[in-house]
Amino acid sequence: MNILNGLKMNSVRGRWLRSYAAVLLIPIAMMLVAYFQTRSVLEDEINRANSALLTQLQQDIDSHIDYAYRLSEMIAFNSKVRQFMRSTGTIGPEERIAMVQALSDFRLYTNTTRYVDRFYVYFRSGDFVLTEGSYYDARMYYDLQQSASGLTYEEWKQFLAQPYRGQFFSMQPIEGQPRTGILFAQSLPIEARNAPLATLVIELNEERLLSAIRNIQSYNQGKVYILDGTNQLLASSEKRTGAARSFESLNGETGFVHSQWDGEDVMLSYIQSNRTNWKYVYALPMRLYSQKAEYVRNLTILTVLLALAIGIVLAVLMARRQYDPLGKLVRSVAARSKLDPGTVGNEYDYLEEAIDSTLDHNNQMNRIIEKQKNVLRSNLFVRLLKGRVENDFPVIEVMSEYGIVLRSDYFAVLLIYLEDFSGFFRQEETDVEKKREFVRHIISNIVEELIGRQHQGWMTEIDEMLACTINFTSNLSTEEAKQELLQLTEEAQRFIGSRFHIYFTASVSTIRRSVAELPTAYQEAMEAMEYKMLLGAQKIIFYDQIQSFNHSYSYPLEKEQQLINHVKAGDYEQAKGILDEVIKHNLSEESLPMDMVRCLLFDVISTMMKAAIEVNLNQSELYEENRTTIQDLMNGVSVSAMQERMTLFLGKVCSHVDSKKKSHNFRLKEDILEFINEQYRDHNLSINTISARFDIHPSYLSRYFKEQVGDTLTDYINKLRVDKAKELLRNDEIFIKDICDLVGFYSISTFIRLFKKYEGVTPSSYRTSNDLK
Template sequence: MGLTRNPFNKRSVLVTWFVSYVSVLLVPMLISGLIYTATWHVVEAEVNRSNESILGQTEQAIDNSLLGIERLSIEIALNKRVAGFMNTTLPLTDSDRYDLFNIVNDLRVYKVANDYIEQIFVYYKNSDTVLSTREHMDSRTLYRSVRGSEDKSYEQWKAFFDKRYMKEYVPMQYGDGEQVEKAIVYAKSATLDNSDQSGAVILIVIKDSKLLGSMMPAPNASLAILDSQNRLVASKGLVQSPAFLTYDRLVDAKGLFYEEDNGNRLALSYTTSEITGWKYVSIIPAELFDDKMLYLKKLIIMSLVLCILIGGLVAYIYLRRNYTPISLLIRSFSLKSGVSFDEGSNEYLYLQAALNNTFDEKEKIDSRLMQHSDVIRASFLQGLLKGRLDHNIPLHESLAAHDLRIVSTDFAVLLFHIETYGKFQAEGTADPRKIKLLHFIILNVAEDVAGEQHQAFTTEMDNMSVCIVNFAAQPDEMELKLMAERVQSFLFDHFHVHLTVSISGIHHDLYAIPTAYQETLEAMEYRMVMGSGEIIRYAELPIPRASGEPGSYYYPLHVEQQLINFVKIGDFERSRELIEEIIRSNVGEIPISVSFAKCLMFDLISTLLKTMSELHTVDKSKVLEHADPIERLIGCETIKDMQAQIVEVLEQVCSTVANDHRHMHNPLAGQIIEYVQANFCNSNLNISMIGEAFSLTPSYVSKQFKTYTGEALLDYINKTRMEEAKKLLALQNLTVTEIAGRVGYADINTFNRIFKKLEGITPGKYKDLQ
């Protein structure tokens, strides 16, 4: 195979390893170089830090003194004597000379205030007068004492100081003709409020030797100060400014760089004043710290040589040792797999190609199975829910084969029925593809919600979504309800889809899943009674429904009579409240069956139809044509829908009755009502008494009242008395007998009979309920 004959072929893994080991040897070499570089920078930084410390102290001391000089110049400018002489012109009077004498004395005081000040001059432009602490002179004499350079003429010098406003430091020469020294002059204009006057210039002279006199640079080092106009303000240990020392090269606020000067390598550290903008520069020979690195450089070279010699030997030994297992593996694999290894090939590439070929075959087989896994899994879950499984195969093995892992023996089933399709419905119809997508979303949401704490399996059954919950913790029926609420909320919030959810009981056996599914179907049937969009738990179904007992519904004759009376007088609110109470009594704690619920609803519609037939003033055909109550009830799917339709018909009927009463009202009916309201407490109040009061026959009064109100006069008298009786019963301070007498009934039995007829219960029970 050529593995031993030519192991160092360039494609062999042996070559790769050799290159890797050699690369590892380069690491300590690289680290040594980095250490050398880092050490160099540390030494350089330490020297630079020392220089910066000296420069910082120099900068702080000079800046403080200059700030003092600037403050002193402001005080001089604000001095009344100094400012008052600005308006003086030639020739000078004796009074003017006396003022000059006082100003000179003041300048002497100011000069003593700062040790850096060599001399103070005040140049008055109007009178061409210059004052100092010793004398007064003219501008030409000042030019000979203080000037910038030998080649600057008097006119150029005077033009510089004749500027309207100036405030700057200027390097100049100071002294008489025999002894001249370098100095710095701080020039500040002292102006008047009148812009036509020339004003004055205050000149404060600072000698170069005083500015850096107290500063001690490092051995063999020099100090220099440059202003922003590249002028050498002051220096120490420097005969003349080098050509490379320019303000433009010192770009940053502080730094370090190297320069060559007459064959000498120099290190320049500098910092910048935030007040004046001057550059403070320290210049030292670079050889001061080069010598410190020579010894370290020798040590690093020796360590590199040792790394190469020792590391190379160790790399060769481990290279041969590590290659032996690879060689044996290649021999074994090529013999057993039948795949030959070409001489000179890369061993890893050979193994990778052989393994990839095996994995590709396995992936193709798995891919074919995965293409049908969802359908197979759904079919298995559907068979599990319906109880149609192969009993020859253990159920646990079937679950494992379909990658369904159970965590306990506690199970429950949730069934989801779509009531409205929301965003998936367009123009009254839903696309089958969108319905399929909606079922997919419901299954995924249900699996995610239930799967947060438990195991969940989902599938689609008979156009409904099913979720099997396998409890990982203690089973809790209320937790199932919370899961259903979360799924309902998510679908409504995101897609406006309404769901009805039925929940089975919790079963503690894997084989009870079909039973749990049947429970959800039974609970889902009860959506007719509970209404759509509800969560129906099998455990909450009524006992008659669960046990198969026949059952019935509650709608007695006296309650029906109450409803008829309310409708006859057009009282929609009380009629609606009575219908809601009837339905609540039947679908409350023990709801009725679906068939009995439909019978109840048709009975209520029948009551409304019978009432309309008794009201001669109401156009029954018109109401029926508009309301069409029978067709509406047949089209309803739930009790809530039926209730809504009945209430809507009731509102139309009551509205029609009320309108007819309003249109047919006459003064006699109103007078009769007022008379009844005033005399209902009289036990002798009857139709005959009312007829005598209005000088009419009892039959005429009764007929006219019934015609214009739709209600019998005697019924109205009883209703008025019952309304007052209910108010008195609510007060709880009178007996039933006393109340009967107060509302006009001498016989307690008559009062009880009429009260129960109108209200459905006896007065005593009504009082107990208050």
């Protein structure tokens, strides 16, 4: 648990809890959306219900209105009524009989309807009123029926004098406040276009009219209003409070309008009758909406809280249950890993870091193993090429372990000797061993890839050269195999030289028929490589090419004596002519094997040494010059280069026989040698540091030191260090690595390479040989 506590707060468990919370919020958000949608739907349903009630009310009242219209038509076309309209105003017996018949008809009309309280017809010509039950003159009817309405007699007569074409009015603005109701007024005759002869007034039964309105009000606690075509109030279920109601915003045949009455928000639902253009308005307080919406809200909140509580409990339990395996895994990994859990963000990050660290470690181990495998494979090929493998050694099985599968029994060996790679590196790069290793890597990859197109080849480093063991894919003839090898090697030389400025000489063995013959093929390639002295650098030398060379050379005694005499006489041109003649005669006209070439060059060098001794040339310088020449000869310097070197040496002998002892720079040489003997342990000792010490240009110093000592400055320093190392190697208690540092070498590999170059053996072998002695 302490390991898990080391993790930061942004743990997986916390992320899971937040994820579950996010998932839990989705249904909660959906419930909230559903709540608001439900509220909207509830409001719409209430409005639709109100509209349905208003539609029912409109249909009910329209039936009232239809009866009023029918009643007006029956009275208007009653023959007795029309007779009264045509009378001159005098009521005689005939008119009274007609009046009785008309009253009988009126009573019949009122007995068949429940929607009319009463009606009367005012006849202008006789100035009397005829109701459903009696006859009155105008003044009497006013006193009996209309005086209590609040209207004066003149105002009432003025109302009756107006022309009407089936219009409805509210009693309140017409007859005053004490009475309420709806009046229907129709001028008679209906078809008259001029001043009316009579006026029919029908008072609708307000109680029955309002009963339907009260039914709606009791259903939903709202108030109902009836408006005429100009939005003027005709009737309502509201008790009069004196507050004016505004219906100006009710436009169109149907709709819903928000308004505010008496400081309270109300929703006005309205519908217009196509029959009368009346509007039926239902006003419902918004608090009634809120009460129903509040119930839904409370139910929603309760459901949300319950879901939230259950979700939190389930999220915690599920997070804990799912986290247990992860926690065990983290503890198990932390117990085996050096990675601190406190340095990462969460468990997944920690596991990722631990896995990456393990994979990196494994990759590193695999790289080391692969590198070791390459070294072992290279060592195997070195042993095969040098014939150091026992007869019963399972070569094929061991090769298969390194991923090598032979395709045929035909083999050849290609040797590569590096000539120059200075153009590939910058001047400030001074580590020769690193540069050489990099160049070998480039050549190995390119050559293996080129050979791998049709055959297969494996590169290995051997005797400071690169050897490629080639296994052909099919049984080729000797000429075909030789031609393919020539094309591959030429392509490698051309590509590597042009792309990387790396130049090399190659030698090729003959085709061999088994792995056991690889040592023979390697020796053939080695022998062919020796002829680069004769044929020149950057060539491709086949072993078959050197088989036709002769085995002797011509260097008569008289030629040797002539050379000595010309040198003693200081005749450089004559001496050089003899030297060129001997070399040209032996190397141009006939082909010599390399051992004979070396013998010839040794003889010529010996002749020059004799001449130098006879002219009293400095013995130490003569020895160094001779040693350097012989080392170059042994290291495979080309014949042309050797000829040039001997020519230079010959010129030196002829032109500077006595100058060495008389040189005014003799003391400078001694000072330089003394300084080198004192500072050879310094790793940074070089031409630049020495030239800076003696204030001499490096180029002049290099040329001067070569002239005075016979060795290049670098060779002299390396030889001195090797000589000092030989003295230290006699002491077994000093490690070779420490000796390398004590004598001034900056790299153990450089120390071993140079020691072997000058002494012929490695430092460890030298120490062993001295111990045996």
